[in-house]
Amino acid sequence: MDLTAGHVWVMVSAALVLLMTPGLAFFYGGMTRAKAALNMMMMSFIAVGLVGVVWVLWGYSMTGGDGVAQLFGNPFASFGLTSLLGTEDLIGAGYGATFAIITVALISGAIADRAKFGAWTIFVPIWVTAVYCPLAFMVWGGGLLSADGAVGGAVGEAVDFAGGTVVHISAGVAALVLALILGKRQGFGKDPAQRPHNIPFVMLGAALLWFGWFGFNGGAAGSAEEAGLIWINTMAAPAAAMVGWLMTERIRDGRPTSLGAASGIVAGLVAITPACANVSPIGAVGLGLVAGAVCALAVGLKYRLGFDDSLDVVAVHLVAGILGTLAIGFIMLPVDGEGGGLFYGGGAAQLLAQVVAAAIAIALSAVMTAIIGLAIHKTIGFRISGENEVSGVDLSEHAETAYEFGGLGVGGSFHPFADQMFARPAQQAADAQPDRQSTQQNVTEGVHS
Known part of the structure; x- marks a missing residue:
């Protein structure tokens, strides 16, 4: 088959999404202390290496094809992708790999400054296999939550165009579970040295993430009209979220911050991800404003509830992912004049489907992450020693x-x-x-x- 513009666009989009993981490395690396910056960046880079291998061997196979109890695909159906040789399906397989990579890399921010690199390298391939791949199959591969699945058929098919449920809710829940397992950093909430050491890195990372996100959301566009809507929404929502975050900081703290601007951008990107092809530009602006303000307020929850999510993965990815997923039930555009969200007279059916999908994603990620994380923590140990935490994880691990x-x-x-x-x-x-x-x-x- 000849190479078409559609094929090229998916490959370009895959390259954009792959760039997001190094962008995340800058975003997270700048937010850590200087003595943990390299370790933080390495946790993102090693995700590229490990997940890239897993995806070729069995990960891709688990996200499609004939399912096992509608939970995951046969890991050996396309083992090594050999059955895809000579087909255009390799393009889609490469695009899907970049999503799996960024998903697990997102989790690392919650355990910055205190995780053993070796333990992380064990966690990554197991988590992708046990959580990401099954959830991707359930939502996108014809599994449990799809239109023909047991749950989707009963309560309706959930809309998750680019990964609010599969990527951000699952990663945010996993981040919270690992933060609880590893415990708080020394001096958490008291030591001013735990503030970000390089804000320019953070802003550079946010810019790279925003750039790559146009491929993240737009790579699966089925038409020029849909692509245009996705592009505008991917521009509008993070822009509005940045404004919403900074306004919240100005009212609450008296001053807007550059860290808040970067964090607001990411919160808006997360929120629009599941809804990018299904809401109007006005809806994207409204969703972004709400996500920016709510996530800015959610950052303080870790101090009130007593868990140490080092780089606010829960506040940004879990909270914004839930907001974006549930917002579809309210502001989803009607299709051919039918359906749509509550605000368009579509009733509560879509909202119910979104709530059920989010709940299943939360439960799956929480349970499996707890099993994997505790198994590693109780055997080889997931956390570095107190002495190494003081001297710096960069020195002790690398x-x-x-x-x-x-x-x-x-x-x-x-x-x-x-x-x-x-x-x-x-x-x-x-x-x-x-x-x-x-x-x-x-x-x-x-x-x-």
Whole structure:
């Protein structure tokens, strides 16, 4: 079959979505402390590597085809994608992989500063297999929540055009569960050093996410008219959400912040994701304003409820994902003059379908994440030691620092003093190498800043 404009657009969209994960690395990396920035970025990058392999081997097969009890596809149906050779289905398989990658990468922000990298590399492929792939099959692959599925047939098919339920609700719930399992960081809510160390990185990451999101939402457009609506809504909702977040900060705190602007953009993008092809531009603006304001207020919940979601994954992705999913029940446009949301006279049928889909996604992600997370935590341990948390997860997990302070920054185990600087606590290294004590002290102080 000849290569068409539609094929090219899906491939371009897949490249845009793949770029979102490095964008997320900048967004999250800037929000952490300097001594944890590399680890945070590595958690996103390793998601690309691990999920990319899982997707080729069995992940794609689990999201379509003949299902097992309408819960997931046969993992061996297209194992290694060999059965897709010579077909255009490989394009769709590549596009789907980028969604799985960004979904699991989103979770990492909740456990910043304190997670073992090895434990994370075990969690990623298991979670994608046990949570993401089944949920993608249920919603998009003809499973439980589809029009012909047991639940979808009973309460109606839920609308999730680009992943509000499959991506953001599942990731947000998983983030909350892991945050509870790992516990709070030392000094949580008290230590000012836990503030973001590089706001320009955060804003760069938000810009890359917004850029990539046009492929995230628009890649599956079925017509030029639908593509135009998706494009406008993907521009309008995050713009309005940024305004809504900043207005909330101005009223509550007296000053709007650049971190709030970046966070508002992401909240709006999350909220419009499930609804991008099914609401009007005015509806997208309204949804964005509400999402920006509500998510700005939701950030404070972790202090009131006592859980340490380091980078506000719950407040932004879970809350905005639920808002966007449920909003479809109110502001969904009628199709051929029929149906639609409550505000268009469509009744409560669509709202019920959205509530049921969100509830199933929450339950599946919560239960499976708890099983996976606790199994890892009780065996090899998911959290680094208190000593390594103080010295910095970059040093303890990667033997690197993100920045050079006075020319004394280090990168990689090839450094000649690596055994003294990384394998042992800083004071022990200083005692063993007294002639290098001042150098070691400067490096240690630098990564704490």
